[in-house]
Amino acid sequence: MNSLDGTVLVTGGAGYIGSHTVRSLREAGRDVVVLDSLEFGRREAVIDAPLVVGDIRDQDLVTATCNEHGVTQLVHFAAYKAVGESMEQPARYWRNNVAGTVDLVEACLASGVNDIVFSSSCSVNGTPAVNPVTEDAPIQPESVYAESKAMVERILYWYGQTSDLRSVSLRYFNAAGASFDGRIGEDWTHSQNLIPLAMKAVLLKDRRLSVFGDDYDTPDGTCIRDYIHVADLADAHVKSLDYLAAGGATTAVNVGTGIGSSVYDVLEATAAAAGEPVPYDIAPRRAGDPVATFAEPSYAQRTLGWSAQYGLTEIVDTAYAWHKSQVELGR
Known part of the structure; x- marks a missing residue:
């Protein structure tokens, strides 16, 4: 079989x-x-x-x-x-x-x-x-x-x-990100990832996001990720x-997508989705954080016939819709 x-x-x-x-x-x-x-x-x-x-x-x-x-x-x-x-x-x-x-x-x-x-x-x-x-x-x-x-x-x-x-x-x-129909997404309870934390900062009015370092050798000074x-x-x-x-x-x-997005890129996309800026503070760099890391995705295309279809806009838009729905449900 x-x-x-x-x-x-x-x-x-x-x-x-x-x-x-x-x-x-x-x-x-x-x-x-x-x-x-x-x-x-x-x-x-x-x-x-x-x-x-x-x-x-x-x-x-x-x-x-x-x-x-x-x-x-x-x-x-x-x-x-x-x-x-x-x-x-x-x-x-x-x-x-x-x-x-x-x-x-x-x-x-x-x-x-x-x-x-x-x-x-x-x-x-x-x-x-x-x-x-x-x-x-x-x-x-x-x-x-x-x-x-x-x-x-x-x-x-x-x-x-x-x-x-x-x-x-x-x-x-x-x-x-989250599913496009809003049915499933990330539980932000234990997450330490940037996008859920940015969503918390913009949706819950009692907190601010910490941006760990804005003096890196990158175009806007913040770390870059894929x-x-x-x-x-x-x-x-x-x-x-x-x-x-x-x-x-x-x-x-x-x-990965092969495209690097900075912390500030994520905050700008989140602000666009939410219609309001993300409240944040600059904090000291964290030990061990790479300045930049993003994938070379061509092997995935050659081997699996796979390539990413979506970018940062779709990621942030679906994440915002999902987390907003969870806040409204009291979760």
Whole structure:
């Protein structure tokens, strides 16, 4: 049986990027089952896919889920992702992100699942010496979180050498935005990302945004990042599964737009969406913040047939509409 004919197991599918990917898979006609602990995920974000509540380290549960639902492919999002916390509680990240992935992969292999799309991160490259960042840039993580992603990439590579497993590690740049119909989006409760924080500052009148440094060697003095719409990111996962089903070899792929946007660019776009300026203060630079990082996306186009369809305007407009709706609902 072609692996596209079976079900996709999505770990962490009740989370932000996971839920958008589940939706894209369903729209592509794929059967999906979600495994999520709901520690950070939201049950309602899964919408119409079956949800199994549990842990990726529970091999019996993973095996039973694969067998019951006829799983043939895996998309693996489930991981802790707070950089600061990873430096304070490293064992939490080694156990869940690294050892947990080994448990998950072993259970999947035992169930005949050999195609894996892994949620990696551009943070595996640390502070890049050259922009745009290509896939052969040095792997030099600067946090336990980033190291956990780099480790899993290597683990998947070696599984590919010792078994029939093949994988695509997608190195995300800065995922942002919400669904265009406003049905699902990012929970800003725990987010430390710029766009949700800018939304908080403009929608909640009791706070201001901190801009960490305005004296960098960039056109406007603020840091530059590559923001990618979550809908584009979800599409990259669907195309990665198609690539593996067609016999594609294990690889790592940068997923970004190739366009760098500064902090002030984001604030201007947010002000345009909200019809009012974002209140902010200049704060000292943060240690470890790269001056600029953005992707060279041509390998994704060549390998997966994927390229970003949306830019900063769509990202900020959908994010603003989503967060405004949540504030109005009292969430």
